[in-house]
Amino acid sequence: MPDSNITKRSLASALKELMEEMPFAKITVADICEKCGMNRKSFYYHFRDKYDLVNWIYDTEFISVARSRQYASGWDRIADLCAYFYENRRFYCKVLAIQGQNSFSDHFRELIAPVLEEVLRDILPEKDVLEFHINFFSDAFICALERWLRSKNSMPPEEFIALLRSCIQIAAARSPDF
Secondary structure: OOHHHHHHHHHHHHHHHHHHHOOHHHOOHHHHHHHHOOOHHHHHHHOOOHHHHHHHHHHHHHHHHHHOOOOOOHHHHHHHHHHHHHHOHHHHHHHHOOOOOOOHHHHHHHHHHHHHHHHHHHHOOOHHHHHHHHHHHHHHHHHHHHHHHHOOOOOOHHHHHHHHHHHHHHHHOOOOOO
16 A cells, blocks of 8 residues: 555544544644644645545545446446445445535535436436435435435435435336426
8 A cells, every 4th residue: 555545544543533532623633643643734635624535535545446436327326335434434424514615515515416316217207306306305415415314323225225215216107297
């Protein structure tokens, strides 16, 4: 593993540990660096800010792994994604709650939109409003995902995905009188 990845993983591990102890908003770059024994210069060499570090964690732990897999459908990709979030729900519960510029929610919205487009393209007949539906379901998916992960007794990912799928199918099967 190149030294760059060792440094990045060390910073990521430090952030995750700190998030177990305190809210993300109170964690500073100095705290992260102190936790792993690095200086701020090392942090800023690799990341713009702590938000960039959070996005890197997701991109490295899930996106890079998902790119190496073959999915039969968008639903299979969503199933894999939900299983990942479920396994890492303590971290992502906190991260999805962060709002504002450079937030993980914004980063994730950009990444989930093409996956939802793949799912919606096959079931929504009105291609001229597809972009609206993608945006709507991206927002709905992120909100539902956050609520699901925050639930004390989170249902298994398979049940969550079945409910998501039913919501989209109901919307797609709407009547003209709706």
